[in-house]
Amino acid sequence: MGITLSGVGKKFDRWIFRSLNLSVADGESVVIIGPSGQGKSVLLKMIAGLLPCDEGQIQVPAHHLGMLFQKNALFDSLTVRENLTFPLRERLGIRGEKAEALSKEMLSAVGLSGSENLYPDEISGGMQKRLGIARALIVDPEILIFDEPTAGLDPITSKKIADLIRSLKAKKKLTSVTVTNDVHRAYQLGDRIFLLSQGRLLGGLSPEQTQKTEIPEIRQFILGLKQGPLTEATVESGGPE
Amino acid sequence: MKTAPAKNLQSNLHQVGQAFQEQVDTIQDIALLFKATLGWFFKRPWRWDEIFHSVVQMGIGSLPVVLISTAFAGMVVTNELAWHMNEALSSISMIPGVSGQFIVRELGIAVPAMILVAKVGASTTAEIGTMKVTEQIDALKLLGIDPVGYLVFPRLIAAIISITALTLIAIGFTLIFAIFVAVAKFNFGTFEFINALRPFVGVGDLACALCKGISFGILIPMIACGYAFRCQGGAKGVGSTTTNAVVTATVAVILVDFIWTYVFSLLL
Ligand SMILES: Nc1ncnc2c1ncn2[C@@H]1O[C@H](COP(=O)(O)OP(=O)(O)O)[C@@H](O)[C@H]1O
Ligand SMILES: [Mg+2]
Numbered sequence: 001m002g003i004t005l006s007g008v009g010k011k012f013d014r015w016i017f018r019s020l021n022l023s024v025a026d027g028e029s030v031v032i033i034g035p036s037g038q039g040k041s042v043l044l045k046m047i048a049g050l051l052p053c054d055e056g057q058i059q060v061p062a063h064h065l066g067m068l069f070q071k072n073a074l075f076d077s078l079t080v081r082e083n084l085t086f087p088l089r090e091r092l093g094i095r096g097e098k099a100e101a102l103s104k105e106m107l108s109a110v111g112l113s114g115s116e117n118l119y120p121d122e123i124s125g126g127m128q129k130r131l132g133i134a135r136a137l138i139v140d141p142e143i144l145i146f147d148e149p150t151a152g153l154d155p156i157t158s159k160k161i162a163d164l165i166r167s168l169k170a171k172k173k174l175t176s177v178t179v180t181n182d183v184h185r186a187y188q189l190g191d192r193i194f195l196l197s198q199g200r201l202l203g204g205l206s207p208e209q210t211q212k213t214e215i216p217e218i219r220q221f222i223l224g225l226k227q228g229p230l231t232e233a234t235v236e237s238g239g240p241e
Numbered sequence: 242m243k244t245a246p247a248k249n250l251q252s253n254l255h256q257v258g259q260a261f262q263e264q265v266d267t268i269q270d271i272a273l274l275f276k277a278t279l280g281w282f283f284k285r286p287w288r289w290d291e292i293f294h295s296v297v298q299m300g301i302g303s304l305p306v307v308l309i310s311t312a313f314a315g316m317v318v319t320n321e322l323a324w325h326m327n328e329a330l331s332s333i334s335m336i337p338g339v340s341g342q343f344i345v346r347e348l349g350i351a352v353p354a355m356i357l358v359a360k361v362g363a364s365t366t367a368e369i370g371t372m373k374v375t376e377q378i379d380a381l382k383l384l385g386i387d388p389v390g391y392l393v394f395p396r397l398i399a400a401i402i403s404i405t406a407l408t409l410i411a412i413g414f415t416l417i418f419a420i421f422v423a424v425a426k427f428n429f430g431t432f433e434f435i436n437a438l439r440p441f442v443g444v445g446d447l448a449c450a451l452c453k454g455i456s457f458g459i460l461i462p463m464i465a466c467g468y469a470f471r472c473q474g475g476a477k478g479v480g481s482t483t484t485n486a487v488v489t490a491t492v493a494v495i496l497v498d499f500i501w502t503y504v505f506s507l508l509l
Contacts, residue, residue, distance in 0.1 A: 045379070048383060050379045050382060050383065065383065067383055069376045071376060073375055073377050073379060074380075075377055075380070076371075076375070076377070086384075087384050090384045090385065090386055091384045091385055135380075
């Protein structure tokens with residue numbers, strides 16, 4: 001199940017980006033890095049079909065698409081367990097004991113056994129991320145979209161979550177698009193890595209090539225240099241996240 | 242320095258214009274939302290558990306505060322009218338007719354309506370607005386769930402049921418406490434009061450109350466949800482959106498109350 005973006009653009013008060021082209025092959029993992037406020041989340045929502053394109057088109061042939069939102073978007077009136085049984089019932093029509101069993105299995109896969117009856121705001125940030133990932137995976141998606149799966153987590157938890165994503169993806173050969181600002185996670189999760197900056201997608205190189213690339217924007221971003229084509233204005237336009 | 246006031250005026254005018262445009266857009270959105278919600282009358286399944294949950298939350302949840310406020314409203318109105326009549330006419334024999342009619346046609350309806358705008362309207366906007374800004378609504382869409390069918394329609398049905406019922410209950414309750422004061426303080430007999438009231442209230446008043454109750458049951462959740470879906474910008478956004486929704490709903494309820502009163506005054 002590949003994803004194809006042709007000449008995609010998005011406009012709010014101004015154009016956030018224009019004429020982006022990207023194709024993600026079946027089973028491929030693409031990672032998008034970039035300064036905040038450049039439209040990475042907007043792009044993911046467009047791929048998920050939650051925002052319309054203002055130019056160009058996006059082809060996503062998946063029936064089931066799972067998404068982890070930047071701020072998790074967990075259903076806060078439902079318990080941890082219900083956050084999984086609810087999608088099962090609504091999306092796949094699975095209810096009762098089968099749903100209970102599936103959600104139990106998923107919770108143990110993401111290391112959340114024992115928190116079934118807590119509410120999302122009663123668990124830690126790392127646990128919320130893992131629940132968000134579990135909710136994205138429970139609908140048995142062919143395409144996965146992760147918006148900053150490790151942002152705001154300590155390095156150890158962040159590594160654990162990236163390992164978790166890798167192992168879960170490996171089992172099913174899923175296609176995925178991940179946005180992250182954590183360069184290490186980008187290397188760990190991506191077959192190809194792009195940088196979204198000033199309305200353009202740059203790079204598209206393997207982790208090894210990305211580390212060695214001479215593309216100035218990417219070099220500046222991964223090395224965290226002050227001097228370079230990414231001006232302070234572009235880096236900070238979205239504010240810290 | 243000299244140009245400053247002119248510039249200020251211009252930017253103020255610009256702001257007023259923007260706020261006005263925002264209101265117009267919102268009202269348009271509410272109309273569209275209402276249309277989409279009506280479509281769900283013909284779609285299945287109706288989510289009865291959601292409807293039931295909302296009836297409990299809106300109806301049963303608002304009952305205590307509605308009863309307390311209407312009881313006091315009933316007592317106050319009899320007391321004040323009695324004082325005024327005694328001063329002006331040196332007779333309080335007209336109390337049942339005047340206070341009874343005032344309660345059945347207006348007071349017993351307007352007081353609970355204002356409370357329900359504050360309680361049901363505000364909580365609905367805050368709840369759904371929070372879901373909007375935390376992207377829970379996007380998460381619902383991703384599961385193939387139409388937020389209108391899942392969030393708005395059940396609340397509309399629940400609000401029509403609860404608010405209509407509460408309006409009728411409130412009229413009865415206001416009247417009971419008006420009679421209580423008349424009996425306890427001004428020596429009316431209970432049946433004497435009711436008999437004296439009879440010529441002034443009838444089936445038409447009941448119909449009017451029903452129309453108002455149902456209208457409020459539609460207006461309050463639709464305005465609340467319409468604002469909530471436009472909510473943006475975190476907790477602060479939810480706060481200001483809730484305030485705006487309550488203000489608009491208050492004005493709308495008073496306006497519709499007036500319109501029904503006028504319509505029935507032509508009919509009766
Ligand atoms: N619903 C929206 N309405 C208006 N502007 C928006 C909306 N969503 C995002 N934006 C704007 O689009 C830009 C990109 O946002 P976002 O995709 O969240 O950035 P990133 O995820 O790269 O940090 C920001 O300037 C943001 O203010
Ligand atoms: Mg983002």
